[in-house]
Amino acid sequence: MSKALLYDATICIGCKQCEVACSQQNKLPYNEAIAAEPKQSEHKFTAVLTQGDKFMRRLCMNCQDPACASVCPVGALTKTSTGPVTYDAAKCMGCRYCMVACPFKVPKYEWSKLLPKVRKCTMCADRLAAGQQTACAEICPTGATKFGERDQLIDEARSRIRDNPGQYVKHIYGLNEVGGTSVLLLSSVPFEQFGYPSNLINEPVPMLTFRALSKIPDIVSLGGILLGGIWWITNRRAEVAAAKGRKSLPNPKGQRTQWGGKQ
Amino acid sequence: MKMRLTFWRLIFLALVVAGLYATTIRFTQGLGRSTNLSDDFPWGLWIGFDVLCGVMLAAGGFTLTAAVHIFNIKRLRPIVRPTILTAFLGYLLVCAALMYDLGRPYRIWHPLIMRNPHSVMFEVAYCVMLYTTVLALEFSPIVLERFDMQRPLKLIRAMLIPLVICGVLLSTLHQSSLGMLYLIVPEKLHPFWYSPWLPIFFFISAVAVGLAMTIFESSMSAKHLGCQLELSILQELGRVLMVVLWVYAILRFDDLWRRRVLYATLQPGYEMYLFWLEIALSVVFPLALLLQPRVRASSNGLYFTAVLVVLGFITNRMNVSITGMESAAGRHYLPKWTELSITGAILALGFAVFGLAARYLPIFVSEANAVSAGAGPETTSTAAVARLSHAGN
Numbered sequence: 058m059s060k061a062l063l064y065d066a067t068i069c070i071g072c073k074q075c076e077v078a079c080s081q082q083n084k085l086p087y088n089e090a091i092a093a094e095p096k097q098s099e100h101k102f103t104a105v106l107t108q109g110d111k112f113m114r115r116l117c118m119n120c121q122d123p124a125c126a127s128v129c130p131v132g133a134l135t136k137t138s139t140g141p142v143t144y145d146a147a148k149c150m151g152c153r154y155c156m157v158a159c160p161f162k163v164p165k166y167e168w169s170k171l172l173p174k175v176r177k178c179t180m181c182a183d184r185l186a187a188g189q190q191t192a193c194a195e196i197c198p199t200g201a202t203k204f205g206e207r208d209q210l211i212d213e214a215r216s217r218i219r220d221n222p223g224q225y226v227k228h229i230y231g232l233n234e235v236g237g238t239s240v241l242l243l244s245s246v247p248f249e250q251f252g253y254p255s256n257l258i259n260e261p262v263p264m265l266t267f268r269a270l271s272k273i274p275d276i277v278s279l280g281g282i283l284l285g286g287i288w289w290i291t292n293r294r295a296e297v298a299a300a301k302g303r304k305s306l307p308n309p310k311g312q313r314t315q316w317g318g319k320q
Numbered sequence: 321m322k323m324r325l326t327f328w329r330l331i332f333l334a335l336v337v338a339g340l341y342a343t344t345i346r347f348t349q350g351l352g353r354s355t356n357l358s359d360d361f362p363w364g365l366w367i368g369f370d371v372l373c374g375v376m377l378a379a380g381g382f383t384l385t386a387a388v389h390i391f392n393i394k395r396l397r398p399i400v401r402p403t404i405l406t407a408f409l410g411y412l413l414v415c416a417a418l419m420y421d422l423g424r425p426y427r428i429w430h431p432l433i434m435r436n437p438h439s440v441m442f443e444v445a446y447c448v449m450l451y452t453t454v455l456a457l458e459f460s461p462i463v464l465e466r467f468d469m470q471r472p473l474k475l476i477r478a479m480l481i482p483l484v485i486c487g488v489l490l491s492t493l494h495q496s497s498l499g500m501l502y503l504i505v506p507e508k509l510h511p512f513w514y515s516p517w518l519p520i521f522f523f524i525s526a527v528a529v530g531l532a533m534t535i536f537e538s539s540m541s542a543k544h545l546g547c548q549l550e551l552s553i554l555q556e557l558g559r560v561l562m563v564v565l566w567v568y569a570i571l572r573f574d575d576l577w578r579r580r581v582l583y584a585t586l587q588p589g590y591e592m593y594l595f596w597l598e599i600a601l602s603v604v605f606p607l608a609l610l611l612q613p614r615v616r617a618s619s620n621g622l623y624f625t626a627v628l629v630v631l632g633f634i635t636n637r638m639n640v641s642i643t644g645m646e647s648a649a650g651r652h653y654l655p656k657w658t659e660l661s662i663t664g665a666i667l668a669l670g671f672a673v674f675g676l677a678a679r680y681l682p683i684f685v686s687e688a689n690a691v692s693a694g695a696g697p698e699t700t701s702t703a704a705v706a707r708l709s710h711a712g713n
Contacts, residue, residue, distance in 0.1 A: 098359065124504055130442035131427075131434035150430050151423020154441045156362040157645075158504045165359045166423065168352030173423045256507045265503045266440050269519055273443070277489055284390050284485045291392035 059121070059239065060140040060185060061207035062194060063214055066244040067224055069112040069201035071105055075193035079103045079116075082181060082192040099165045102178040103193060106251050111244075113251035114202065116193070117142065117163045117178035118231060119239035122261030125155035125164055133175075140207070140239040141180035149175060160235055160257055180239060207239060214243055236261030332668050339665020342658040346420055354658040361645070365655035368641030370417030370663055372498055373634050374410050376522075376529050380537070381407025381455060382491035383530030389484045395553050401462060401683045402537050403530075405674060408455040413670050415452065420662055440500045447494035454487040462681050495526035502640060508648035511581045512595045513640045517571065524568045525602070525633045531561040532626035539623040551619055558622045561629065562610040569603040594635070594643045602632025 073092055080087035085100050096115070097104050103116040119142045126134040126142055133148035134155055155175060156164045167173035181191040189195070194204035203210065214229045230248045231238035234257045242248060249255040346354040357364050380403035387393045388400050419425040431445040457476060464473045476483075499522030502509050515521065535557050576582045585595055606625045615621035646652055655663075677683055 127436075127438050128441055128504060129436055130439045130445050131430045132436040133434075148427075148430060148434050149424065150427035151425075152421075152441055153362040153423065154439070154501070156359065157501075157508075160505075160507055162359070166351075166362065168358065169350060170352075171348070171350045173351065254507055258506060262504050262506070263438065265506065265516075266500060267438060269500050269503055270438065270440065270443065273493060276492065280489050280492060281485060284386070284488055288390045288392075288481055288485070291390070295392060 059138065059207050060180075061205065061210050061239045061241060062116075062180070062191060063203045063205070063210040063241045064114050064243070065201050065203070065214075065217065066111065066113050066242065066246075068199045069105070069114070070199055071107055071112040072198060073105050074196045074198060075103055075114065075202055076101070076105060078192040078196040079178070082184070083178075097163065097165060097177075099167045099176040102176065108246075108250065111246050111250075113242075113244065113248075113253075115252070116240060117180065118161050118234075119178075119180045120235055120261075121237040121239065122235070122263055124158040124160060124235070124262045127263035127266065128154045128158040130154070137182060139182075139185050141182035141185060142177075142239075143179045143182045144175055144177065146174045151175075158262070160254060160262060207241075210241055214241055217243060233259040235259075236264075332672055335661070335664045335668040338661040339668070342661045342665070343420075345658050346662065351423060354656065356653060356656045356659065360649040360651055361653045363641060363645075364653055365642075365659045365663055366417050366421040368638050369634075370666060371414050371421070372637040372641055374414040374417065375494060375498060376526050376633060376637060377533060377630070378407040378410030378414075379491065379495060379526035379530035380533040381410075381458075381530070382488050383527055384534060385458065385484045386488045389481060390488070395550070395556075396534075398684075399534055399538055402678075403534055404455065404458050405462070405677055405683055406533065406537060408452075408459045409670050409673055409677075411448065411452045411455055413666050414448065416666055417663070418448075440497055440503075443493065443497045444501065447490050447497060451487065451490040451494055454483055454490060457483055458487060462683065466681050491526075492523060496520065496523040498522050499640075505645075505648075508645055509640070510591050510644040510647060511579065512576075512585060512591055513644040515575050515579065517575050518640075521568070521572060521575075524564060524571070525636060528561060528564045528568060528602075529630055529633050531557050531564065532629035535561070535622050535626035536630065539619065539626075542619075551617075554619055554622050555616060558610060558616050558625070561626075562607065562616075565603055565607055565610070565629070569607065572599075572603070591643060591647070594639055598632060598635040598639050600632070601628055601635055606632070 076092060077087055079085070079102050080091075080100075083102055085102070091101055094101055095104060095106055103114060106113045106115060119140055120136070123134065123136050123142045126132075126136050129149075130152060131148045131150060133145045134142060135145070136142050151166075151173060153164075153166060153175075156162075156166060164175045164177045166175060181189075181193075184191060190204035191202075194202045197203075203213075205213075211229065211232060214232075218225045218227060218229070224245055226244055226247060228248070230242035230244070230253060231240055236259070242253070244251075247255070342354065351357060355364060355366075384396060384400050384403040388396050418428065422428060431442055432449075436442050457479070461473055461476050464476065496519035499518035499520075502514065502518055503516065506514055535554055538554060573582065576585065585592060606629045609615045609621065609625045609628070612621075615625065642653055
């Protein structure tokens, strides 16, 4: 079964403990200046955003059917069966198509390094493999970030909205967006206020390219037959035309080129 | 032989020196210092211009080989070689640009053994590799003839038709796959350019640019080398170009209408101006010109139209890759001087190599001047030149 995170912004107190735990888990620098940065970056995989008394977390959504993994030509990004979307830096050649394709603009690049890597939250894949929960969920003092089975978390999110309808926007962000994500969000204010795109389709985006890609075998086989056929006809026509005027030309190769059909 | 320092050589030298300096910055200080790329804008000039436009401008290669070898339109034969040379150089320069743009260029071979067939970029990688190989083989007879190597020449000529078919198929896939790259960003690419038809638009416009480049090259070679296509051939190319542009224009506007963004293209705004600049250059002006019999009949008119078409579709590729992505990125992107000078140096090298090849290899030869070449000052043996009339391309 696939694991997920449920972040409930109405419980969050903005203590940024998740940022601290994340930086330790991923061996990233962390200080006051970084804590104040209001966005994800190569050295900050999760960010707690503040607007007045409202908070919102940004992190990799670890999509159910991730655009980044589908577009990576070398398969450096992979969706694991337990939920995390992992990154194998040894494969990556740095084309940055994942950054272009990600609907949430999550993958970040080490622009200042000579041999850069893509950096992003990988839902603590190592910890999950060891049977632990993510570092951010473990440290969260209020339970705003909760780790669990995706199905159970969806049920829980639904019942929270049902029990306190006034407290929430009636939407579980990540339930259906781009085919669903492993990070589910609840909030009292619209998600786009914190930069979450509201114009996403509810279908996995890899389908958009796959529908086009799947036509390639047809194009190659039909195109090959068509081109070969046209060549055979034009060539045959030229041969026939050449045979009629054989006396004047000595070699058959020459006939083909010299006596080309008229298109 | 003494090299004279002409104006163009001076420009070339300046571009190459600036390019070399920018290259050292790129490879000693990384992408961050040498480009204006960022997490918000990960693809810039090198992808938008060098790769997307570079591949598009190489489209003459497959259009012409298909016309001559598959459809047997032999009258176009004299310009097959220059277009193959352009395409080959174009693809080599695209590869060069990729070496700058990739974060870890030394891993460019990774797609060979690490495969993700669901990735459009994977398809692009294979198309680049395979089509560059095909172009090298299609180009090789020119070099082999120059050095009079008969055995490999025979082998290549025997493979010619399968090679041409492979080339046409690979080009079709590659041109359309560059549009397909953007299918996955419906929420990022501006609705003026995002369309499920992007791969088809990229392909049709590549054919148009292929024809326009052929007209353009014929005129260039006329100016600089005194060898030009017959006017009747240019006129025919112009007619085909007009048909292709009509098809493109109708499909493009039909798509805008169906997606209900046609009205939005009239609302003033940054995207609106660049959209209409693109449409005016690529479709409106060229079609208005080609509808005049006077323009269609003159080589200068056709040359001017071809330049417009090329500029128009360059604008299109830049709009798709840069203009259309800016509002979603929340910022504008302008290339840094290092990006510009590397692109400039790559272009300059392309022109220089084309000039050298045109001078030292049998590029501009046709049945017509193969006969007269024997009397000319060229040292190429008359026999070798005569053989060209029977050559594969």
